[in-house]
Amino acid sequence: MRRKAQQQYDVVIVGSGAAGGMCAYVLACSGVRVLMLEAGRDYDPVTETPMFQLPSDAPLRGVGTREKPFGFYDATVDGGWEVPGEPYSSAEGSEFRWWRARMLGGRTNHWGRISLRNGPYDFKPYSRDGLGFDWPMSYEDVAPYYDKTEALIGVFGSNEGLENTPDSPPGILQEPPAPRANEMLVRRAGDELGIPVVPSHIAILTRPQDADRLSRFLWPGNPTAQRVTAESMRSRAACFYATPCGRGCSIKANFQSPTVVLPPALATGNLDIVTDAMVREVTVDASGRATGVHYIDKRTRLEEHAGARVVVVAASACESARILLNSKSSIFPDGIANGTGLVGKYLMDTVGASVSGQIPAMENMPPHNADGASAMHLYSPWWLYQEQARGQLDFARGYHIELGGGRRMPGFGTFSGLERYTGGSYGQQFKEDCRRYYGSFVNFAGRGEMIPNEDCYCEIDPDQVDQWGIPTLRFHWKWSEHEENQARHMQHTFADIIEAMGGRVTSTIREDGADAIAPGGEIIHEVGGAIMGDDPRRSVLNQFCQSWEVDNLFVTDGAPFVSNADKNPTLSIMAIAWRASDYIVEQLNAGRL
Amino acid sequence: MDRRQALKVMAIAAAVPSLTSCAPTDAGDDVVVAPAAANPKAAGTAWDPDLLAPVIPWERTLTSDELETLATLCDIIIPADERSPGASQLGAHDFIDEWVSAPYARNERDQVTVRGGLVWLDGESAGRFGEGSRFRELDAAQQRAICDDIRSVADAPSGLEAGARFFDRVRDLTAAAFWTTREGMQDLGYVGNVPLARWDPPPPEVLRHLGLE
Numbered sequence: 001m002r003r004k005a006q007q008q009y010d011v012v013i014v015g016s017g018a019a020g021g022m023c024a025y026v027l028a029c030s031g032v033r034v035l036m037l038e039a040g041r042d043y044d045p046v047t048e049t050p051m052f053q054l055p056s057d058a059p060l061r062g063v064g065t066r067e068k069p070f071g072f073y074d075a076t077v078d079g080g081w082e083v084p085g086e087p088y089s090s091a092e093g094s095e096f097r098w099w100r101a102r103m104l105g106g107r108t109n110h111w112g113r114i115s116l117r118n119g120p121y122d123f124k125p126y127s128r129d130g131l132g133f134d135w136p137m138s139y140e141d142v143a144p145y146y147d148k149t150e151a152l153i154g155v156f157g158s159n160e161g162l163e164n165t166p167d168s169p170p171g172i173l174q175e176p177p178a179p180r181a182n183e184m185l186v187r188r189a190g191d192e193l194g195i196p197v198v199p200s201h202i203a204i205l206t207r208p209q210d211a212d213r214l215s216r217f218l219w220p221g222n223p224t225a226q227r228v229t230a231e232s233m234r235s236r237a238a239c240f241y242a243t244p245c246g247r248g249c250s251i252k253a254n255f256q257s258p259t260v261v262l263p264p265a266l267a268t269g270n271l272d273i274v275t276d277a278m279v280r281e282v283t284v285d286a287s288g289r290a291t292g293v294h295y296i297d298k299r300t301r302l303e304e305h306a307g308a309r310v311v312v313v314a315a316s317a318c319e320s321a322r323i324l325l326n327s328k329s330s331i332f333p334d335g336i337a338n339g340t341g342l343v344g345k346y347l348m349d350t351v352g353a354s355v356s357g358q359i360p361a362m363e364n365m366p367p368h369n370a371d372g373a374s375a376m377h378l379y380s381p382w383w384l385y386q387e388q389a390r391g392q393l394d395f396a397r398g399y400h401i402e403l404g405g406g407r408r409m410p411g412f413g414t415f416s417g418l419e420r421y422t423g424g425s426y427g428q429q430f431k432e433d434c435r436r437y438y439g440s441f442v443n444f445a446g447r448g449e450m451i452p453n454e455d456c457y458c459e460i461d462p463d464q465v466d467q468w469g470i471p472t473l474r475f476h477w478k479w480s481e482h483e484e485n486q487a488r489h490m491q492h493t494f495a496d497i498i499e500a501m502g503g504r505v506t507s508t509i510r511e512d513g514a515d516a517i518a519p520g521g522e523i524i525h526e527v528g529g530a531i532m533g534d535d536p537r538r539s540v541l542n543q544f545c546q547s548w549e550v551d552n553l554f555v556t557d558g559a560p561f562v563s564n565a566d567k568n569p570t571l572s573i574m575a576i577a578w579r580a581s582d583y584i585v586e587q588l589n590a591g592r593l
Numbered sequence: 594m595d596r597r598q599a600l601k602v603m604a605i606a607a608a609v610p611s612l613t614s615c616a617p618t619d620a621g622d623d624v625v626v627a628p629a630a631a632n633p634k635a636a637g638t639a640w641d642p643d644l645l646a647p648v649i650p651w652e653r654t655l656t657s658d659e660l661e662t663l664a665t666l667c668d669i670i671i672p673a674d675e676r677s678p679g680a681s682q683l684g685a686h687d688f689i690d691e692w693v694s695a696p697y698a699r700n701e702r703d704q705v706t707v708r709g710g711l712v713w714l715d716g717e718s719a720g721r722f723g724e725g726s727r728f729r730e731l732d733a734a735q736q737r738a739i740c741d742d743i744r745s746v747a748d749a750p751s752g753l754e755a756g757a758r759f760f761d762r763v764r765d766l767t768a769a770a771f772w773t774t775r776e777g778m779q780d781l782g783y784v785g786n787v788p789l790a791r792w793d794p795p796p797p798e799v800l801r802h803l804g805l806e
């Protein structure tokens with residue numbers, strides 16, 4: 001995809017992932033002329049996805065390598081924990097891992113599709129426990145955009161009426177698939193332990209979308225937007241319950257920006273996309289208004305400029321902070337929109353800890369298809385709100401539990417380490433042991449809320465530029481006791497569940513939460529770095545993702561987040577980006593931008 | 594990858610969805626796989642390989658003699674029975690060659706383990722059953738006598754720890770190779786990876802098995 005940027009655009013968007021894709025869709029559908037610049041290559045899930053290939057069709061049985069860390073078939077191009085020629089660093093004493101992808105659609109091509117709404121508490125955490133910050137808007141302000149986002153991208157799930165775990169209005173969620181056998185066993189254990197185990201919310205279609213109804217709901221009074229949206233919805237098939245979503249989906253059943261939001265945006269005729277365009281900085285005029293961006297054309301390695309009336313930075317939280325910090329001028333010597341010095345500050349990730357187990361009841365299960373919709377069908381939302389309010393927990397904020405295991409497609413590591421159970425069998429006995437133990441393993445991953453702190457931030461590394469000559473990021477990271485204690489609590493909960501299932505824990509349970517917790521960044525839910533707020537002295541952006549200092553500059557990805565609820569961030573990124581895009585349209589129409 | 598491997602390979606013309614191994618030349622400073630054949634958008638580098646027509650860009654290192662012994666060992670670990678063939682028939686020894694030849698630190702470590710282990714195995718055979726005895730030429734009872742002693746890292750007799758670690762590694766790699774093939778999956782009763790018109794709850798016999806009725 002490569003149309004030359006010739007005209008003057010209303011809006012230039014940096015990045016084509018969840019945030020950039022959503023902004024492009026909403027703006028283009030609203031009649032705004034948009035140029036999207038994407039650092040990665042053009043990418044088409046319809047033609048490029050290896051759907052049914054077996055591990056034995058891939059090098060090294062498809063196992064992860066430095067260049068393909070999540071496996072050969074994982075839909076990550078030019079990325080992973082490293083991007084070739086684009087380094088980053090961690091300050092001494094800090095560990096931060098940063099997952100990136102350089103492709104159209106960014107990380108929406110291989111994300112887990114878990115799509116949970118933040119609840120009312122999650123927008124006002126400071127008011128509840130005095131930690132961190134409140135958001136400048138409430139759940140009620142964002143709820144209509146959650147409705148729209150879920151309706152557009154297609155999310156399966158159920159309404160359970162649980163505390164701080166919002167229901168969606170009727171007609172929005174798709175029907176969840178029936179649970180797998182191992183998930184039913186977990187649910188029974190959860191019943192015993194008082195842990196809710198309910199249908200997960202995943203951005204996968206289990207039915208064809210009701211294109212006419214949904215497009216009218218999304219775009220009342222806008223026939224063009226209705227047409228492109230309905231056409232796009234009709235081109236998507238429902239999940240056929242095979243093939244791992246992490247490879248992408250050639251039938252467009254799951255959410256990927258290049259199959260769900262970019263095609264209708266392009267169909268309006270209002271969107272041009274230039275790939276292989278690595279943005280370095282936002283440019284400003286003498287009055288300090290943004291005029292566009294400088295980018296490196298990666299094919300020629302030459303610098304180009306793209307002008308627009310409005311600049312939307314949506315390059316993913318840390319990349320966006322990096323672009324702002326690198327946008328230095330005499331008016332903005334410390335980077336654009338950074339008069340407060342807050343750009344790059346209050347980075348957050350998710351608290352992650354996991355435990356695996358072996359369940360004798362699941363040995364020798366009768367063969368049956370357990371692929372399902374790739375992702376988990378059931379999960380556990382956070383359930384200890386009351387205990388926490390009574391002061392019975394030694395940490396603030398909650399976590400949800402993600403379930404895995406059972407009779408999934410055998411992979412490289414499915415039988416490694418079996419010696420632990422077999423006493424070292426080989427020969428016919430080993431063959432029978434493999435049959436017996438196959439599918440009897442389960443794992444539990446906790447995903448919990450981190451509270452923003454002063455010690456977690458990124459800054460420009462004075463000693464390093466990337467291969468495009470752009471200064472790179474250096475990360476600082478420190479967990480607080482809240483996160484570490486939470487990680488320990490997770491591990492004990494998971495051990496309890498495994499024991500209630502009659503199983504044995506196969507992981508080491510760490511008594512020190514600092515050992516249980518995954519390194520910063522590893523859960524790949526990094527947000528913050530350009531926080532929003534009500535007060536221009538204490539925030540970078542207002543509630544519409546608009547810079548306080550430069551009113552035609554917006555940051556619409558995870559960077560504006562002021563808290564990082566246990567709910568995986570991407571659904572909220574998209575809902576908040578849609579809300580910001582509506583505001584941009586309104587301001588453009590009112591002649592204020 | 595620890596060492597910057599300078600591997601650059603010839604273009605693979607045919608867009609076959611099977612693995613092709615190709616000879617490296619000397620130029621380049623990164624692993625370059627092949628100009629994408631099935632997927633013209635892919636750069637064909639290790640960071641952006643053609644997923645639809647994978648190639649293995651490194652050369653195999655094991656000798657035919659090593660492979661022969663390895664094949665024997667793979668079949669001792671996973672022999673043929675009425676449900677599926679033996680491991681070597683599904684190419685487990687070739688996979689181990691592919692694995693230990695790969696330019697990544699863990700694979701390089703495994704190369705030392707496997708090659709060293711194969712030498713050790715023949716040495717152990719000669720020590721127990723007479724000079725010149727090769728493991729692959731021993732009779733089944735003799736082979737079992739050695740394998741029984743190295744079957745478990747935890748219980749390895751003193752002096753045989755390295756042999757047990759070698760055996761354990763080959764067992765894991767053989768299992769990885771074997772069960773990830775179509776035949777291996779069939780044997781296990783993995784019946785997924787087929788498109789379904791609808792998704793049903795687990796069948797009654799599964800619920801019965803789990804006591805979930």
Ligand SMILES: Cc1cc2nc3c(=O)[nH]c(=O)nc-3n(C[C@H](O)[C@H](O)[C@H](O)COP(=O)(O)OP(=O)(O)OC[C@H]3O[C@@H](n4cnc5c(N)ncnc54)[C@H](O)[C@@H]3O)c2cc1C
Nearest residue numbers: 015017018019039106107112113114279316557568569570
């Ligand atoms: C394996 C995995 C599983 C995940 N699972 C989940 C999940 O289940 N649920 C969930 O909510 N989240 C999940 N996430 C996180 C999710 O992927 C991200 O939150 C989401 O993609 C963020 O969207 P974004 O638009 O901010 O960034 P991205 O999707 O990363 O897109 C940013 C784009 O901007 C481009 N870009 C960057 N810098 C520049 C520049 N200077 N110039 C031009 N373009 C640039 C990038 O190349 C990229 O294409 C997962 C992530 C991974 C990796």
Ligand code: SF4
Nearest residue numbers: 239242245249253374
């Ligand atoms: S599981 Fe369903 S949604 Fe996921 S890739 Fe396969 S068909 Fe697509």
